[in-house]
Amino acid sequence: MPTPNPQALEFLLSRRSRPAKTLKAPGPDADALMPILTAAARTPDHGKLEPWRFIVLQGDALTRLAGVAKERGAALGLDEDKIAKGHDQFANSPMCVAVIEVQKDAPKIPPLEQTYSAGAVCLALLNAALAAGWGANWLSGWVSHDRGFMTDALGLADNERVAGFIHIGTETSTPPERPRPDLDAITTWVDA
Numbered sequence: 001m002p003t004p005n006p007q008a009l010e011f012l013l014s015r016r017s018r019p020a021k022t023l024k025a026p027g028p029d030a031d032a033l034m035p036i037l038t039a040a041a042r043t044p045d046h047g048k049l050e051p052w053r054f055i056v057l058q059g060d061a062l063t064r065l066a067g068v069a070k071e072r073g074a075a076l077g078l079d080e081d082k083i084a085k086g087h088d089q090f091a092n093s094p095m096c097v098a099v100i101e102v103q104k105d106a107p108k109i110p111p112l113e114q115t116y117s118a119g120a121v122c123l124a125l126l127n128a129a130l131a132a133g134w135g136a137n138w139l140s141g142w143v144s145h146d147r148g149f150m151t152d153a154l155g156l157a158d159n160e161r162v163a164g165f166i167h168i169g170t171e172t173s174t175p176p177e178r179p180r181p182d183l184d185a186i187t188t189w190v191d192a
């Protein structure tokens with residue numbers, strides 16, 4: 001018989017993100033963040049490649065990134081709303097962990113599997129932050145896809161890209177429940 005962990009299952013069945021806009025300071029300090037990062041790094045990773053790393057963004061770094069988002073948005077000719085979204089993501093964040101996908105040269109492990117692993121790290125980080133009692137939200141936005149922003153703001157190498165920005169802070173309001181998938185519609189049972 002399996003050995004259940006009802007608390008863990010209850011967490012997974014009820015977990016939900018807290019919109020970044022509703023998060024305020026404080027976020028976790030280094031001591032509080034370390035177990036969250038440790039849990040995130042305990043993620044399935046075919047071939048033990050560690051095709052990811054973390055950049056912890058706090059304080060003046062967030063102000064700097066907000067500024068770079070403004071500059072890049074203007075250079076790209078984006079409209080005001082889009083520029084503001086890129087800027088505000090960092091300007092209003094209590095703290096943020098950028099999960100960076102690092103593509104490794106590995107003949108036996110397809111690049112897509114490294115991408116999946118980086119996405120799994122994002123969810124593990126989000127869930128660990130929520131389980132630790134923080135509000136947290138996984139955001140992307142144009143900043144996470146713009147090579148110029150990745151270079152100017154984060155100093156990423158050519159084999160690196162942003163898998164996700166995980167914003168972590170103190171929640172100010174409980175979000176309404178989000179409709180969840182209809183399991184019958186997305187599940188096929190195959191017995192033969």
Ligand SMILES: Cc1cc2nc3c(=O)[nH]c(=O)nc-3n(C[C@H](O)[C@H](O)[C@H](O)COP(=O)(O)O)c2cc1C
Pocket residue numbers: 015016017018019137138139140141163164178
């Ligand atoms: C790769 C990825 C990028 C996302 N980027 C954004 C974003 O930029 N803005 C946004 O409002 N939600 C974004 N989301 C959605 C939220 O992170 C999240 O799915 C939503 O708030 C509900 O989360 P929950 O199922 O944990 O409650 C993104 C989700 C994923 C998986």
